[in-house]
Every structure is written in structure tokens, then in C-alpha cells.
Amino acid sequence: MSAFTYPGVYIEELQSAQHTITGVATSIAVFIGWAPQGPVQEATLVQSWSDYQALFGGISNSASYLSYAVNQFFGNGGTQAYIVRLVADTNTGATQVAKTATKAVSTLTLWASNPGLWGNNLSISVTPSKSDATKFSLLVQLVVNGQTSTLESYSNLSVVPTDPQYVVTVIDSDSNYITFLDPTTTPASPPSTAPSLPSLATSVMLAGGLDGDVLDPTDTSGKFIATLNLTSGNATTIPWLDPLPIFNLVCIPGESDVTTLEIFQAYCNLRRAFLIIDAPQSSTISGLATSGPVGNGGTGFSGQYLSNSAYYFPWVLAPDPLVGNRSRLFPPCGFVAGIYAATDADRGVWKAPAGIQASLGGVLGLQYNLSDAQNGSLNPQAINCLRQFRVYGEVVWGARTLAGNDEMGSQWKYVPIRRLALFLESSLYDGTQWVVFEPNDETLWGQIRLNVGTFLQGLFLQGAFAGTSPQQAYFVKCDAENNPAPSVALGVVNILVGFAPLYPAEFVVIQIQQIVGQN
DSSP states (O other): OOOOOSSSOOOOOOOOSOOOOOOOOSOOEEEEEEOSSSOSSSEEEEOSHHHHHHHHOSSOOTTOOHHHHHHHHHHTTOOOEEEEEEOOOSOOTTOOOOBOOEEEETTEEEEESSOSGGGGGEEEEEEEOSSOTTEEEEEEEEEETTEEEEEEEEEEEESOTTSTTBHHHHHHHHOSSEESOBTTSSSOBOOSSOOOOOOOOSOEEOBOOBOOSOOOTTOTTSHHHHHHTOOTTOOSOOTTTTTOSOOOEEEOTTOOOHHHHHHHHHHHHHHTOEEEEEOOTTOOHHHHHHHOSBOGGGOBOOSTTGGGEEEEESOEEEEEGGGTTEEEEEOTHHHHHHHHHHHHHHTOTTSOSOSTTOBOSSOOEESOOOOHHHHHHHGGGTOEEEEEETTTEEEEEOOBOTTOOTTTOOTTOBHHHHHHHHHHHHHHHHHTGGGTTSOOSHHHHHHHHHHHHHHHHHHHHTTOSSSSSHHHHEEEEOSTTTSOHHHHHTTOOOOEEEEOOOOOOOOOOOOOOOOOOOO
């Protein structure tokens, strides 16, 4: 309160009880697989196909589905994706290990920023300064098929460690292509002594880089799974995903090992994310109709986290630019993840990512063209089918989670309902952090009801819930009834949020009846 000293009007700003809750993103994808270049076993954000090309090399090898799936994701409406590049970095059996290109450039021992054959195309040029014996310039160029392009240029670099332009600090901080960090040490470390002034007059090519084995997720040898380096049964941590603040969709293009996928199902449940699973390429309509959704070797899915994943069949025919755009089969997850993102943007996460609007872009056909009867044998078993229709082309024609088998009777039967719940959980988790350590009394409970209710009302007005009134669509309960004195004494505030989900119109029944005409 201000000290009143003169007669007149005083203005005071009061703290508002309103704490705005903002909905989190719903379609940030994670793609995991082999690529010829780029950061290794860490999640790197790309926001377009051109971003991916610049960092990871674009469409690169037909044995790895990663680059194709990312391209298909952006081509079908995706906007943000984290890429986890895997390489064979340990010598297991006949595995060819990926290696990082390196070269002693005069007195500078430089390495490519990440392993792969791509580093052998890097050319380094050093030009000593004519005015300062401790300074020089450095040029990084790419040489491919006799064509040279400049990637980076650094001037006024110094070999003096206390200089702000110390070469080791500048290169390791700013360069996307070269580094002084020695990858043969664990952890990778910079040189222990400062380099002397380089005197190179011509350019030098890095050498020794190797791609290692191309890791194919459909290969039954186990190399791909071994490189994932997951601990069976432990889904509480995946080191290269743990640091991410949020992601919503996970795709491992072509992977159908059930043990691996069940670890990711559990991890997605922990992170409030959703796993998109590809049926094995060898799957057939009759086989799945008998077995239900299975992975390699005919193993079925089980466990309590089925609702955090969905299963798609069949594979998709699309052009392969590496073979003159001739058609080839691809796993559906990249296309489907793009459809998820496009549907979220156009209609909201509560709309099923399926139907005639969910048409696949950049496709030539499907591995199988299912009939209604064949689709009817798979859909009740929670197998989401891709269908081809004469007018609409190839579309996603299923919206069930893996818990959506008719016999299970799960409340999370449908993809949009499960993903809406995950969206609400994440949004409310972020939007109620202000509650922690506030006095736990009626004033706080009223503020919580106001803020959470305002958020839910906004979603109701967008059509996220069933019901024609807020009372039918949602409720927020936070009062003395669900916060009794013993709970308050323990420092706990209980907030109960309910919502009425919108069930997708999966079956449309048209009844036609004759009537007696009137003369």
C-alpha cells in the first residue's frame, strides 16, 4: 500500500488471480534411425526437410528408412521433428564401425564434427596473418566430384589460449563441420596443449572417415537393436530423449521388434507421448486376421501401455529418388505422423487422424488394396488400415490404439481420445506449476478452479469435448471435499478434472425403408 501524503487519487496495481494455461504442442515427432552424417545418439531438432538435408545428408541409403520417413513426414504436414542418428560405434561381431575423419592440418589436429564417410570430403585451408605472428585464417570447404563449395570461413584466429579468438574455443563453439574434440577419448576432449602457429599454404583433405554398417531396422541380425542400447524392461530412461522438454510422436521407421517397441511404449507413457508402429513388411492380410497385430516372428503385443501406441498396415508404395523414382515399399509411420500433425493443425488433437481428409501425399499405391471385408477382419483387432479409394486415393482408414481390440473394452480405444488426454495432462502439468508452495486453502482452490476452468472452456468452444454446455463437457473439482484437512496437512492439493470425449463416428449406418405412397 502506498503512503498517502497528498490529497488526490492514487493508482495501485493488484496481483491478478488469473494464471493463463497454454496448450502444449501436440505433433512434435521423434525419428530414430541410421543416417550418413549428423550428431550421433542425441536428439537434434529440424523444422523442415531442407534442415534435415543440411544436417543429416538427405536421402542417402536405401537400406535405412530414416531419411525417407522424415521426408514423408514433412511432405504430409509435419512441421517439427527431433532426429536421433544411430551409427555402429562398437565392433560387435562382423559390424563395421563408423569412424570420424581427421587430419593434422599443419600444427592443428582437426576432426570432422561427427563420424561418417562424409568427413573425407572436407578440405581445410590455413592462411597465416602477415601482421600478427599469432593470428591466422581458416577456411572449411566441401569437395564432391571435383566441385568445391565453401562451408565456413574464420578470420583473426589465435593460438594464444587467453585470446578471445583462441582457435580451439572458436572452432569447437561455432563450427558445424570440424572440431578439436578427439572422439577417440571418452569423453571427447580438446588438446591438452595449445597448437603452434600453422604455416600451411595449401588445402588439406580430412581422411579416415567411415560410415560403418548401414543399420537396417528390418535386419534380423540385431545390429540395429544393439545400437539402440536399450535396457530390457527399463523404460524409465532413454538417454538421448530424456533431455527433451516435450515430444509427442515417436517413430522408428521399419522397426517391428516387439521387445524394443514395448520399451518405447512404456517410455512414451512416462513422457505422455504416442508411438506409431509399422506392421512388419512381411505381414499379410490373412496372417494378421488370424494373429492380430504382431511384430517380427509373429510375437504379439502385451502389457499395460498399449494405449500409448497405434499399429498401421500395410506398407506404402512411393517413388525412391535413389533408383530413378521407381516405386518401392516404405513403412507407413512417416506418412501417418505427417497426417497426425496436419490433422492437429487443421482440426485439433481431438479429431481422429483418419478419414477421406487424411489422404497420403507422395504415394503411388499400397502394398495391399484391402476390401471392406478384409478391413473388417483387421479393424476389430486394433489394426489401423491404409485404404485406397477410387475418388480419394490412399487414406488412413483406422483410428484405434493398440488397446482398441473390441475384446479389451479399454477407455483408450481410440487414438484421438488417448492423445487428447495426453494433451490435457501435459498442458495442466505445465500450467499449474505456480500452485506449488502457495498457501493450501480456499483462496488457492478457487484460483485453481478459475484457471483450469478457463483453459477447458477455451477447448470446449473449439469443439474439443462432447456436450452442448460446459456442464456436460467438463468439470473441475478442487474444494474442501477432495482436499480434507489430513491431505492439506500433508501438503497435498487435489485437483479432479473430468472431460467428455468425442468418439469418432467409426461406423455409419444408413437405414432405408419402403413406405406406402399416397395418391
